[in-house]
Amino acid sequence: MKMSELHLPDGIESHVGRTPNEVGEQLADAVAGFLAERLSSAPRASLVVSGGSTPLPFFHALCRKRLDWDRVDVVLADERWVPEDDPASNTALVKEHLLRDRAIGARFLPLKHPGATPEEGLAEARRCLAGLIEPPDVVVLGMGNDGHTASLFPDAPELSAAMDPDNDERVVVATPASQPQRRITLTYRFLSSARFVALHLRGKDKLATLQEAMAHTEGVMEMPVRGFLRPGLKIYWSPS
Numbered sequence: 226m227k228m229s230e231l232h233l234p235d236g237i238e239s240h241v242g243r244t245p246n247e248v249g250e251q252l253a254d255a256v257a258g259f260l261a262e263r264l265s266s267a268p269r270a271s272l273v274v275s276g277g278s279t280p281l282p283f284f285h286a287l288c289r290k291r292l293d294w295d296r297v298d299v300v301l302a303d304e305r306w307v308p309e310d311d312p313a314s315n316t317a318l319v320k321e322h323l324l325r326d327r328a329i330g331a332r333f334l335p336l337k338h339p340g341a342t343p344e345e346g347l348a349e350a351r352r353c354l355a356g357l358i359e360p361p362d363v364v365v366l367g368m369g370n371d372g373h374t375a376s377l378f379p380d381a382p383e384l385s386a387a388m389d390p391d392n393d394e395r396v397v398v399a400t401p402a403s404q405p406q407r408r409i410t411l412t413y414r415f416l417s418s419a420r421f422v423a424l425h426l427r428g429k430d431k432l433a434t435l436q437e438a439m440a441h442t443e444g445v446m447e448m449p450v451r452g453f454l455r456p457g458l459k460i461y462w463s464p465s
């Protein structure tokens with residue numbers, strides 16, 4: 226399947242590259258341009274990024290962009306409740322691959338805090354994000370083949386609250402039965418309110434998942450990514 230074979234709803238843009246590096250560069254150009262524009266009229270700008278394997282080429286391209294990084298707040302869309310030396314830590318991923326080169330001066334606001342469980346660290350995570358201006362400027366999401374995005378998993382008991390558009394919280398705990406680690410995630414309301422929302426995908430399997438999500442946009446609890454398939458979304462995809 227190709228991206229051009231998908232019938233995207235009106236108002237959703239798609240950007241296709243031949244390789245992950247090409248798409249990473251396209252996305253980094255768009256994000257850096259948007260942040261620079263925001264910084265021309267606002268004292269600070271915020272950037273929410275995802276973990277997992279997809280964002281690496283994007284991080285590598287973005288951290289080389291000329292930007293007033295000292296005025297950029299970087300937040301993860303979600304985190305696994307693991308220490309930073311665990312290979313599953315999204316915090317470690319961002320520190321190693323994004324917060325370097327020109328982006329070394331950006332301010333990172335972590336989701337993971339001391340505590341044996343995300344419930345124990347939740348209050349601190351909320352405090353840490355309390356100063357962020359709403360709406361966030363840029364949100365770059367990933368997606369799993371179960372239709373999750375951030376840690377909005379279909380099998381998380383906390384999903385209804387996390388997806389509730391009237392939930393005032395920015396951060397909640399997620400404990401999906403399918404996942405080995407407990408998690409903490411930004412809420413649907415907070416993520417979807419961003420001025421610039423991108424969905425970054427690679428591989429034909431992710432395209433097939435996106436097609437399935439687009440086929441029945443009303444089943445948000447079955448595939449939480451459906452909540453983001455609305456006008457203004459920018460999809461970035463490469464076939465491998």
Ligand SMILES: O=C1O[C@H](COP(=O)(O)O)[C@@H](O)[C@H](O)[C@H]1O
Nearest residue numbers: 275276277278279367368369375
């Ligand atoms: O668990 C997660 O998965 C998604 C997708 O990850 P990928 O490895 O397929 O790129 C990611 O967006 C999310 O932040 C992460 O915690």
